[in-house]
Amino acid sequence: MELLTIGAFAKATRLSPKALRLYDELGLLPPARVDPITGYRRYAPEQVQRARLVAWLRRLGMPLARIRHVCSLDAGAAAGEVRAFWARAEAETAARRDLAAFLVDHLTRKDPAMSATTPALGMRYAAASDTGLVRESNQDTAYAGSRLLAVA
Known part of the structure; x- marks a missing residue:
């Protein structure tokens, strides 16, 4: 199994090396191997599908935390998410x-x-108020303007 450098993997997945480093840091897409001395990251060809899924979900605007959750699910549950x-x-x-x-x-x-083609309508308004049979005083208020008619 030939591991891919971060540059080759970035090209294959259309993800930038910067994004790949971030996804590694978040545990979303860790490389198959990291050289302990140089820190160079190497990716397995089998990781291309997951990387493409991550890229597609990011293009939808899905947050990285939710992408991590979706990637942990089986295909049916992931589709539902x-x-x-x-x-x-x-x-x-x-x-x-x-x-x-x-x-x-x-x-x-x-x-x-x-x-633009509809002629403006005119509105006439009037308001009357009555204390009625139950209340001792009138507390009704009415307001009418060119764009609002309200009764309280």
Whole structure:
């Protein structure tokens, strides 16, 4: 079995030597052998698949601690973890997309329900209040403005 230098392994896996050193430090992808005198790292060809999996999971944005957990699972459970991670990432992205759309509309003072071709609607409002049969005094408040109608 011919071990690969860190440079050859980096080229085969498309990971930088710096990333490989970090993954070794974290116990995520330790080399097959480290020379005790020079500190040179050597990797086994069988480690290429795990290194590629780590690289793909990093490209998804998965944190290294979670990648370590995923790599410790069998294939079915690992696939479930990736599926759960991606579902959460999509939900977070959708929430950020909605917030960004709201902010753009808010900052440009556009009503999100109106398009450029929709004529503006006029709103008339009136409010009346009554103490009713139970209360001794009236505590109702009404507010109406060009963009808000509220009753409390």
